Amino acid sequence: MKFTETKLKGCFILEPNVIGDKRGYFMESFNEITFSKGIGQEIHFVQDNQSFSSKGVLRGLHYQTGEHAQAKLVRVLQGEVLDIAVDLRPNSPTFGQYESIILSAENQKQFFVPKGFAHGFLVISETATFFYKCDNFYNKESEGGIIYNDTRLNIDWNFHESELIISEKDKVLPSLENAKKVW
Template identity: 60%
Template sequence: MKIIENPLEGVFLIEPNVIKDERGYFYESFNERTFHDLTGQAAHFVQDNQSYSSYGVIRGLHAQAAEHAQAKLVRVLSGEVLDVIVDGRKDSKSYGQSYTVRLNAANRFQLYIPRGFFHGFAVLSDTAEFFYKCDNFYRKDAEVGIFYDDPDLGIDWGIVDEKRVLTDKDMNLPLFKTI
C-alpha cells in the first residue's frame, strides 16, 4: 500500500499494491496495523456503507456532528466518482478548504477522511457503486451538511448543471460560512 499525502492535514489517498496474474488480481484493501504504521493514524472501523447511483447524482456535502463525527475510508467498487471533501475542523490550518479526487474501479484508490470533514461525491460514469467504512456509528439526529454548490467553496463537480441529480434535502443545506 502506498500513502499519498495531500494539502489537507490528516487526509490520505491510498494506492493499493495490486497483485495481478492470469487469473485476475488480489489486493489487501485495508489492514489496520499497516495503515497505522504508514500514516500514524489509528483507525478502527465499526460500520460499512454502500451506495449505487447513476450518472449526475451528487450526494453531499454531509457529516456527523460533535461526538458522532466519523472518519471514513472510501472507495469505488464499479464506475467512477469525483470525491469531494471540505475541512470543517475550526482549529485546522486547512479549515474551509476543499479537496477533490477521482476514485474509480480501475485505479482502486481509497481516500481516508478524518473526523470533522464534510464529504460528498458526484457520479461521473453511467453508474457507480460506492463503498465506505466509518469509525463511528451513524445517527440521524447528528446529521449536518453544507450546500454542495456553495460559491465560496468554488467546487467544480464535473457535471453540467442540467445533468445534476440531487435530493431536496441536499439542495437546501446551508452555506459553509453560516454553520
C-alpha cells in the first residue's frame, strides 16, 4: 500500500496494491499494522458505515466535535465521487483549507481524514456506494457541519449547483465562521 500525505497534515491518500488477472483482482483494503505505519499513528476503527447515492447527491460537510471527534478512512465500492476534507483544527496553518480527491471503484484509492476535519462527498457517476471506517462512535449531540458553498472555503465541486441533490438538513448548515468548534 502506498501512503501519500496531502498538503493538509495528517490527511493521506492510500493506493492499494491491486493484483489482477483474467479472473478479476485481489487487494488488501485494510491492514491495521500497515495502516498505522503508513500514517505514523495508531488508529483503532470501531464503526463501519456505507451509503448508496445517485448522481448529484452531495453529502456534507460533516464532523463530530470534542471527545466524539472521528477519524475516517473512506473509499468507494461502486461508482465515483469527489471527496472533500476541510481542516478545522484551530491552530493548524492550513485551517479552512480543503483537499479534494476523486475516489472510485476503478482507482481503488482511499482517503484518510483525521479528527478535526469536516468531510463531504459528491457523487459524479450515475450511482455510488460509499464506505468508511470511523475510530469513534457517532454521537448526535456532537455533530457539526458547514454549508457546502461557504464562500470562505470556496470549494470547487465542479458540478452545476442546480443539479445538486442536498438534504434539507445539509442545506441549512452554518458557514465556517458560525460553525461549532471541533474542540
